[in-house]
Amino acid sequence: MDVLTTDLLPEVWPGVFRQLIITNSRYWLNCAQTHPDHFVRELPQTLRALNYGLAIPEAWESSRDLMRCLNDVMMRRGQGIEWETYLAQGIARSSQLDDPVEIEFRLYLGNLYRLQGRLSETRNMLQPGLERCAQYNTRQHYWALLNLLALTARLAGRHDEALARCRQVLDSSEPSIAEQAEAHSITGLVGYDRGDWDVALTSVEQALQLYRALNNNFEMARMLTNKGVMLQHRGRIFQNAEWIDQAEECNEEAIRRFDLAGDHSEIFKPVMNLGNIYLLREYYQAAISQYKKAMPHFQDHHYVIDLAFTYNNLGLAYIGLEEWQTAEDYFSASVNIWQTLGVPHKLVNVLDNLGSLFIKTNETEKARETLTEALALLDELADSSETLRLRNVILNRLAQINEA
Template sequence: MSTIIDHSGIKKMVMLPVLLIAFSVVGQDAARYIDSITQRLDDRQKLEMLNEHTVEVRARNFALGSALADEALRLARKMKDEKLLALPILNKGTIYYLTGNLDSAQILWEDAMARFLANNDSVNWAHACLNMGRIYKAQADYDKSISYNQTALKVALEHHDTLATLRCLEGIATSYHKMGRYQEAYSYYKQTMEMNPNDKYTDIALGTLMNMGALCDDLDKIDEALERYTRALRIADSLQLPMRSATVLRNMGVIFIQTGENHKALNCLFKSLYIRDSLGLKREYASTLNIIGKVYELEGNLQRANEMYIESLRISEAYDDKDRIAVGLRLIGENLLLSNDFASAEAYARKSLEIAQRASLLLHTKENYKLLTLIFAASHQLDSAKEYIDRYAELKEQMTIEFDDETPTDLSEVSRDAPDGSAGLFQNTPSNGMTWLFSLIIITGLVVFIFVLMALLTCRRQQRKKFYRKIQ
């Protein structure tokens, strides 16, 4: 993988900030730091100080944050008060989560939830619920993630906890976004932004800008997406949050692919890749490999692209990451289609589709319908092509949304059960006659489509293809 990281000009551009981050981690004497913040305090005050500083430094300095959490756990056990263990356990779980150890994070957060419940500590119990929502979102179990976030949201609203409310709203929004339910996602993102005017809560503003940028990308609002990402990158850099900077750089790389600026795309993507490799973020590293592979594919280097996809898929399978496994399988299928290996392309597309449908990943399901349509059309299986283009059109129609910026948002509705989306998504469904007419048009146009497709596949290696799907 060193040949990837040592991309011309990229490594030098990111070496300085990464070295500064590494120096901060390695050079920090944790013991001295702990002594400096806890001297002349009794044990209870020391524990409060350790918990507070763990939260403040963990996102910038994993090693120091972990040392603080460990010392807090040691001190809480020494004090032999079970009630004091819950918060250090929660914080240690967060360290595991930030470094990609989701299994350990989940174990500790579930332990913390039980302890907070036993202590009648509803506020911190809600924070633990919020964290569990993140775990299930990372596992692509979005329904369960939304459920945990909504539970936490009820408590946050009852206690007028603005920061926790914002985090819950953002968590719900991102889960709907990942599911392809854009109407709900947009509604919750909008509420998050309205509750945080002038970016008062900077970290929340950063997350919202990043996520709204992703939503604009999915809706092909390229200029708006790039503007939000640029703002987000400034905030991430100013807060010295390398993980967030890497994510924004990755997403900006995708935008530049769409605009045909592959040089700028690779610049951003290799910066992101190098930071993620330095931080040991394997899942995110795999995601970036997929996008770099797409750039190579656009430039006609199918073999190099496939190497990127296979390496990314290997990492995703090691973590049983359903979302990224579905993406990786589909990308390999697309690559094989370009190589005219239709049978293998179909096999990969069907594997990806099976995972996407099982996990209710609508966006991946839609993309696999499109891929199977292209495969069957290219291999002259017109009945199968017609079947999947109908499925694609139907699902795309279901995912189409209309935004009404004049519609006021109502937080009183937020704490209720999650809407199933049927009212918003299907209210513009055409009548049976219109559906029949639409199908007739599709059938008539399919013949022309096949001939055009044959010519397109012949010259596709030399053409730029709009890459409008941001790979998560």
């Protein structure tokens, strides 16, 4: 069902046209609820109807509910950039009408910002959501907001804040199974950042089992991706091939489950992670192939955090091929992203890799300057087994330079 077009402002649209907009938005909502396959195939028309529906208060209820049906569809199809505009309109309209759905839409848009590495915007979007929960006396999305704020804090390296928010969720009897699972997942990610393998793997396994109980393929795939990263990193540090094999199995299962869930976005994370496993095995061309499958998606959808990881990993692969300039270019691109985002604990790792490259190419002063910068950043971070490990690696590289 199409809508008419007009150059007039919504305030002066004729009554017949306004009624057509209302009818159209209700039609697509009914289609979403009763014929979801047809609904997805007709997505351009649905979005056009929503665009008109959001413009007039009379169509708000059906437009609001249509947006709730659309969010997962848009995100899993990788259409987040387009969807951002609709979410912003939905938040503005719900605020005008004092509709508590504003909280839910803030959660959606905050998650989109988080995926794009827009961490300060994520916090600014989510924090008012907590305030609206108090305003409307509702806890419906309160725990999900806390979890997403925790995940944002973890990405920014504010680990104590992340764990405190997770503890709020896990210490309460109110959160759903899914919200408990997410809090366990984030706790595990902080453990991973700190090199606390027991916490990391135990927590992600708890999250995975809870999502298995819900039979949620998408969330199981996310947890398997995280578990694969943890096992791969642990296997690299302790030179344990069995853990690396387990990581490969996790990523392959994650890809299968993302596919079952109809996801065309998150699936590229385990695709990238398989490249990391090939990299560890020194299958450099195979690793590059995986990275270059994932990279265009991350670029197109502004997933800059994933892009920073991919650039760093490509740098490592090209070191393996002794293509020094290409490696330097990718490391530099990764450094630029982490500097822009202000995430020092991730930046240190890339600077260490770049310093190692300069040692290999006998660019001693560049190596010393880069590694000294990394060491200075480490001095600003709280001690953990991971930061201590990195410090020892960097100090050894600097000693290698001084002995040369």
